[in-house]
Amino acid sequence: MSLTNKVPEKDVHDLFTRVAPHYDQMNNLISLGTQNGWRKKFFKELKVEAGDFALDLCCGTGDLTIALAKQVGPSGNVIGLDFNQKMLDLADKKIRAQNLQKEIQLKQGDAMHLPYPDQSFDIVTIGFGLRNVPDADQVLKEIYRVLKPDGKVGILETSQPTNPIIKLGWESYFKLFPNFAKLLGANVDDYKYLSHTTAKFISATRLKEMLEQDGFKNVTITKLNLGAGAIHIGIKKKMR
Template sequence: MKVGFANSTKDANKSNEFLTFPLFAQIPQESLRFFAMLELIFNLPEPTMTEHISDSQPSEKHAENQPHFNPADQQETTHFGFKTVAKEEKQKLVANVFHSVADKYDLMNDLLSFGIHRLWKRFTIDCSGVRKGQKVLDLAGGTGDFTAKFSRLVGQSGEVVLADINDSMLQVEREKLRNLGVVDNVNYVQANAEALPFPDNTFDCVIISFGLRNVTDKDKALRSMYRVLKPGGRLLVLEFSKPILDPLSKAYNFYSFNILPKIGEMVVNDGESYRYLAESIRMHPAQEPLKEMMLQAGFEEVSYYNLTAGIVALHRGYKF
């Protein structure tokens, strides 16, 4: 079984073409034929992003009819899914999403990924290099899947800090881990990834799993993660990405934008939160742009590995 990361641009491109981790990276020919058939049947449409023009930013067509625009008066904006919102508003909107889905977060993960998320996480742990006595930050920790595993790996001489910006998720995480008997070497902190409340050079490993796409200022968050890592420490980013096979990409888009919200509506009575999930995945940087963002934040030897043909990518970078 061959596993590994691309350590150069050449290797990264090769990794994208030849996915060598058979458990969840290779796509059987039968599946490819199935996705191609789906494309023919549904003519799978590409979801489009609705254009949003701010009142304070007139289009060229109407600029001549608008009052003088002062850039200093412009409110900073970002995206919430396909919507354009004020930066300070996004954090509240994302919080509402996770308040809504927290109680059935694990169930929905299993339903929506057909359980494959457990394999992605297992591979991530294998690539973490975490050992006894080390200190790990599990950022945007979901319901504590990684914390439970890392707690055993670091042992009583180590520590895992589970940090999440959402108090509803923290409550679910704490209750779940206590029921599993994970208590002694785990601490819980409500924290914003953009301004982590830890001293410089604190952690041997920082991991953020399916959380970076929800962060308002990703560059700021990456710099914050870099700051709290010890020299020699590593960051692991497990996140939805861009499928590298066209038939799979179109089928995946159809599933994400048409089926996923319906499952959310049936199970948690909240289809809109899962529509946001699909939109946030589409808006998140693909493999190479995210790699470049990590390099710009100061990380070195940044590499990534495509899982399930790029539906998910695992990025890894070091602080030296």
């Protein structure tokens, strides 16, 4: 079963161009102010090794990309890919501020059609991006293709709490979410779309099933903030 975003890709691209100046604040709101803690937990679960060649998809303004580069160290290398140049420009400023130009390369591209050969990367990550691509299942297939045997995928994403009370609170919070746009001087309609894709993204269990259907093994789920977010780790096993 494919997970698709029915909003035209160009419309989503234009939306992210508009929200780029507020993107970091938006992610902080989505994670209820705990995104830094989410990232630390993410890398604890992912277990990146020094020297890994890594790809960070939908890299946005580069926070996860930079953290990934620090994990692989100077002997490794990271590519951050995003379809929006405005996001990449902001990421580039952060990378230069931390003098990581040698460790990180940025590329504008499509996560559904990766411009890399089969079996290229040790690690592929995607944070807060899967819910906004036109075809998430196609992205997972592309991740599997470009991973080396025994390579790992790491996904950090919002999720659906299973506790009905927590779920109600989560949905109520995101009904208020567009109001935060006014505080940031942003477009309210843009934030209505982002709150919808965040609150209505599939459950952690369903995403695990999709990863397994696309060939990943030993898929694990680590829930965050009582299920408001989730970390998925999967391995591309060697062919026997």
